[in-house]
Amino acid sequence: MKKIIKGFYRVYQFIMSLAVPLLPWKDTKLLSSPGSIANVPNILKKEGVHTLFVATTKGTLKRGYLNGILDELQGMGIHYHIFSSITPDPTISSIEEGVAEYNSHNCNGILAVGGGSVIDCSKVIGARAVKPNMSVSDMKGILKIRKKLPTFIAVPTTAGTGSECTLAAVITDEKTHYKYPINDPCLLPDYAILDGELTKDLPPHLTAQTGMDAMTHSTEAYINKFSSKESKSFAIKSLTLIHSNLLKAYNNGQDIEARQNMLEASFYAGKAFTKAYVGYVHAIGHAIGGIYGMPHGLTMAILLPKVLRKYDTKAEKSLSEIAIALGESPSLSTKELSQRFIALIENYNRAMVIPENITSLSKSDYGEIARRALKEANPLYPVPEIWSEKEIFEVLDEVI
Numbered sequence: 001m002k003k004i005i006k007g008f009y010r011v012y013q014f015i016m017s018l019a020v021p022l023l024p025w026k027d028t029k030l031l032s033s034p035g036s037i038a039n040v041p042n043i044l045k046k047e048g049v050h051t052l053f054v055a056t057t058k059g060t061l062k063r064g065y066l067n068g069i070l071d072e073l074q075g076m077g078i079h080y081h082i083f084s085s086i087t088p089d090p091t092i093s094s095i096e097e098g099v100a101e102y103n104s105h106n107c108n109g110i111l112a113v114g115g116g117s118v119i120d121c122s123k124v125i126g127a128r129a130v131k132p133n134m135s136v137s138d139m140k141g142i143l144k145i146r147k148k149l150p151t152f153i154a155v156p157t158t159a160g161t162g163s164e165c166t167l168a169a170v171i172t173d174e175k176t177h178y179k180y181p182i183n184d185p186c187l188l189p190d191y192a193i194l195d196g197e198l199t200k201d202l203p204p205h206l207t208a209q210t211g212m213d214a215m216t217h218s219t220e221a222y223i224n225k226f227s228s229k230e231s232k233s234f235a236i237k238s239l240t241l242i243h244s245n246l247l248k249a250y251n252n253g254q255d256i257e258a259r260q261n262m263l264e265a266s267f268y269a270g271k272a273f274t275k276a277y278v279g280y281v282h283a284i285g286h287a288i289g290g291i292y293g294m295p296h297g298l299t300m301a302i303l304l305p306k307v308l309r310k311y312d313t314k315a316e317k318s319l320s321e322i323a324i325a326l327g328e329s330p331s332l333s334t335k336e337l338s339q340r341f342i343a344l345i346e347n348y349n350r351a352m353v354i355p356e357n358i359t360s361l362s363k364s365d366y367g368e369i370a371r372r373a374l375k376e377a378n379p380l381y382p383v384p385e386i387w388s389e390k391e392i393f394e395v396l397d398e399v400i
């Protein structure tokens with residue numbers, strides 16, 4: 001890539017880093033403790049919600065996580081309508097179905113209880129409810145919505161996406177298999193409720209994949225250029241929690257303390273990347289996920305060490321700082337420290353039986369993957385090194 005284009009990208013990213021703190025951020029109110037979902041009825045009462053749109057999955061309903069609060073709502077005279085047909089990787093048709101039900105039941109508040117797909121889908125349902133004349137595809141990009149959503153409570157049942165505290169929603173266009181983010185501070189939930197009791201039934205492979213997604217959020221946010229002190233401190237807080245709790249949660253799902261800490265890790269990872277962005281792991285991963293239908297966390301786990309190795313010296317210093325924060329000796333060289341952090345990620349993958357390669361990946365798709373990844377990342381993501389098709393192909397060669 002020509003130096004002048006890279007220079008333009010860096011100027012754009014620098015200007016964005018100055019502009020981002022000026023956006024109309026709102027502080028998502030955090031409630032974090034086992035059993036904290038019980039606070040929902042009181043929040044709704046305080047916010048004046050008369051009819052609640054409950055977005056969730058059939059599995060969450062079946063496990064009875066919502067029984068207590070739904071009974072209480074009935075007693076309080078708050079109506080609710082349950083929407084449980086959200087698919088993984090939320091599609092435009094799922095959003096349209098949801099917004100039609102939201103409107104037909106005259107809802108004025110949203111409770112999203114589920115993984116990133118449920119929370120992301122609900123965000124865009126809320127956006128469509130307040131912007132009825134704007135299509136989902138018109139919301140693609142940054143700052144397209146600019147209108148307050150209905151009262152929004154996010155309750156994650158996986159510890160990974162951080163969607164409960166980010167301004168982003170990732171949507172899949174089912175016709176083109178294109179995954180794209182919608183970014184707007186309006187999409188920040190009003191409340192995030194982290195309740196470890198709701199994640200204890202998550203199977204080990206999903207604990208692993210979602211946990212590695214959170215690790216990717218924190219790592220990419222930390223190593224990005226122009227990442228603020230605040231974002232870096234959220235990233236380190238998250239990585240420290242992941243390092244102490246991910247394997248515990250993976251090995252014993254009923255370990256409520258580890259589950260609660262992983263939810264907090266995911267939350268702080270979200271706080272880190274919502275202002276500092278992610279990078280090529282996500283850009284390439286979204287492209288692969290869109291084309292092959294692979295779970296997001298799995299693509300993150302596989303791609304993270306490969307992309308970090310490819311950055312080489314460009315990310316060495318930041319990675320060495322992370323390694324020290326996780327307990328490595330500061331007396332080691334920067335190179336050694338950064339290698340140790342990458343090796344740590346690989347060890348996590350091995351310990352949680354995450355493969356090193358994507359066997360379904362086909363060389364014939366390299367061009368399309370690179371095209372989509374570069375379109376997502378450049379110039380928006382302030383990655384340690386700006387890549388072109390060549391570097392994306394080299395990473396894919398390591399993954400195939």
Ligand SMILES: [Fe+2]
Nearest residue numbers: 161213217300
């Ligand atoms: Fe992610």
